Amino acid sequence: MLSTLQSVEWTVKSRARARHMIDEFRAEFGGEPELWTRAPGRVDLMGSHTDYNLGFVLTLPISKDTWIAARRREDGIVRLRSMNLDAVDEFRLDQIDRVADSKWRNYVRGVPAVLQQEGLALKGCDAIIHSSVPIESGLSSSAALECALATMFEELGGWHLLPQRKAQFGQKAEHEFAGVNCGILDQYSACLGLNGCALLLDCRNLSTRTVHLAGNIHVVICNTMSRRRLSGGEYAQRRSECEQGAAILGVPALRDLSPHHLASRRNELSDTVARRCEFIVAESARVELLAQALSSNDRDAISSLCAASFTGAKDLYEIVSPAMETMMDCMLAAPGVLGARQAGAGFGGCMVALVDSAHTEAFRASVIDSYSRATQTTPEVWPVTGARGAEAFHL
Numbered sequence: 001m002l003s004t005l006q007s008v009e010w011t012v013k014s015r016a017r018a019r020h021m022i023d024e025f026r027a028e029f030g031g032e033p034e035l036w037t038r039a040p041g042r043v044d045l046m047g048s049h050t051d052y053n054l055g056f057v058l059t060l061p062i063s064k065d066t067w068i069a070a071r072r073r074e075d076g077i078v079r080l081r082s083m084n085l086d087a088v089d090e091f092r093l094d095q096i097d098r099v100a101d102s103k104w105r106n107y108v109r110g111v112p113a114v115l116q117q118e119g120l121a122l123k124g125c126d127a128i129i130h131s132s133v134p135i136e137s138g139l140s141s142s143a144a145l146e147c148a149l150a151t152m153f154e155e156l157g158g159w160h161l162l163p164q165r166k167a168q169f170g171q172k173a174e175h176e177f178a179g180v181n182c183g184i185l186d187q188y189s190a191c192l193g194l195n196g197c198a199l200l201l202d203c204r205n206l207s208t209r210t211v212h213l214a215g216n217i218h219v220v221i222c223n224t225m226s227r228r229r230l231s232g233g234e235y236a237q238r239r240s241e242c243e244q245g246a247a248i249l250g251v252p253a254l255r256d257l258s259p260h261h262l263a264s265r266r267n268e269l270s271d272t273v274a275r276r277c278e279f280i281v282a283e284s285a286r287v288e289l290l291a292q293a294l295s296s297n298d299r300d301a302i303s304s305l306c307a308a309s310f311t312g313a314k315d316l317y318e319i320v321s322p323a324m325e326t327m328m329d330c331m332l333a334a335p336g337v338l339g340a341r342q343a344g345a346g347f348g349g350c351m352v353a354l355v356d357s358a359h360t361e362a363f364r365a366s367v368i369d370s371y372s373r374a375t376q377t378t379p380e381v382w383p384v385t386g387a388r389g390a391e392a393f394h395l
Contacts, residue, residue: 018395021069021083021128028081029126033069035155039147039390040065041133042140042189043221043343043352045198046290046305048283048313051183053242054204054253055284058211058291059185060219061193062384066131066144068152073124080108083130093122098177107142110177111149114169123156134380136227138344142178143186146170147390155392163191163389164206181239193389200291204255214297217338218357222331222367223380224323226348235345238276238317245269245277254280279316283309294354299338302354306339319346326374327351327367334366335359355383 018036025033040061047057073079076093082104089105091097096113099105108129112122129148133141150166161169170187174180184203192199198211213219242254248268251257259281266274286305293301310328314320324342331340331351336359343352355363364381371379 017067017130017132018069021067021130024081024083024130025069025071025126025128028128029071029079031071033126033128034071035152035392036067036069036395037148037151037155037390037392038065038067039144039151039190040193040387041144042186042193043138043219043350043384044185045219045294045352045354046283046287046309046341047185047201048309048319048342048344048346049183049238049242049317050255050280050284050287051185051201051203052181052239053183053246053255053280053284055255055280056287057185057201057203058198058287058294059189059201060198060384061189061387061389062133062139062219062221063387064131064133064139064384065387066129066133066141066148068127068129068148070125070127070152070156072156073126075124077124078112079126081128083128084135093124103178106177106179107145107173108149110173111146111170112153113177114173115150115153118169120153120159121157122153125152125156127152134223134350136349137223138346138349139221140186140190140344142174142180143170143190146173147187147190151390151392164188166390167191167206181236189389191389193387195386195388197386198291198294200287204253211291211295213294216357217294217297217302218355218360218383219385220353220355220360220363220381220383221343221350222327222340222353222371223350224321224327224348224371225377225379226321226323234319234347238319241273241276242280245273248273249277255284257281259285275316275318279312282312302339306341306354310341313342313346317346321346321348323348323375324351327371327379330367330370330374331363333370335362337363 041064042061045058079090081088096109135141167187199208201208290305331353336356338354340353343350367381
């Protein structure tokens with residue numbers, strides 16, 4: 001019989017999920033798992049691409065998450081299976097190598113490799129992985145995997161990491177093994193989430209404060225069903241352009257650039273770099289303003305801030321795909337919408353809407369209908385709530 005742990009909502013669906021994982025574990029490895037860990041995905045409510053510019057982000061760790069069921073081994077071997085990808089990997093902890101033909105295998109190998117670099121003693125294991133975070137959709141399925149894995153090795157090894165350190169190790173694994181030079185947003189969200197709250201993250205000093213959304217505002221994810229990949233050249237190019245701008249203007253990061261400073265020296269930059277800088281400076285400033293608007297239920301401000309963010313993402317940062325533009329039109333035409341914008345890095349994937357709670361179901365039905373008719377593709381649309389960060393739990 002499954003017992004309740006405070007951090008996991010044991011609905012009929014989650015109980016079925018756990019039983020399915022146990023069945024898969026028995027089939028793959030024999031016997032029973034002895035420990036469970038989880039970590040959430042996230043949606044940025046404001047702050048696209050500001051994290052690697054050391055600016056501010058308003059992030060919501062979400063109720064879609066990655067679960068791992070594991071059992072320790074004493075021979076230093078790690079065996080893993082992803083139920084979502086039907087992918088497997090096996091390696092020894094004393095010889096963890098990158099692989100050329102599997103991004104997923106580099107994610108799962110990168111975490112223990114980095115933990116060992118930091119001097120932490122690891123145990124081998126058998127593990128089944130299942131995620132409800134859509135893959136390559138902009139909701140950070142990779143960080144949820146990394147942080148759930150780090151928590152699994154933490155439990156197996158009997159040591160403890162501060163959540164901030166765990167996030168940094170996950171980021172390092174993504175840099176060194178997955179080849180994505182990401183900012184800290186995704187891993188930090190996956191490790192430091194709180195039930196029912198958004199987090200306002202300062203990406204320079206890694207401090208946060210909790211932000212409570214007004215009770216009649218729901219966050220709704222709208223998936224364009226158009227996958228995006230951060231290891232491609234567009235993401236790296238945006239980061240490089242920002243670094244060029246900061247270097248030319250003599251600031252450590254674009255976080256330190258004021259609108260006045262940028263305007264006075266804009267002619268020193270190429271048009272492309274200037275537009276990238278303009279977006280980041282304005283986007284980082286919008287974070288605090290949206291946090292205030294969501295807490296105070298200032299609906300006019302919510303609408304204008306989200307609109308400005310999307311316009312900047314489209315015209316200045318150029319991360320908006322045709323599917324995202326169509327979804328934006330559908331969200332803005334739906335009942336109860338207060339504001340809508342891009343989510344994650346852009347280039348496809350998911351978008352986010354802030355919706356009057358009385359109209360959540362009508363909003364969902366309208367977006368599904370209008371997007372399906374416009375694209376002949378049925379989107380996924382679902383409300384999310386703030387979720388706790390990476391942790392172990394029990395059945």
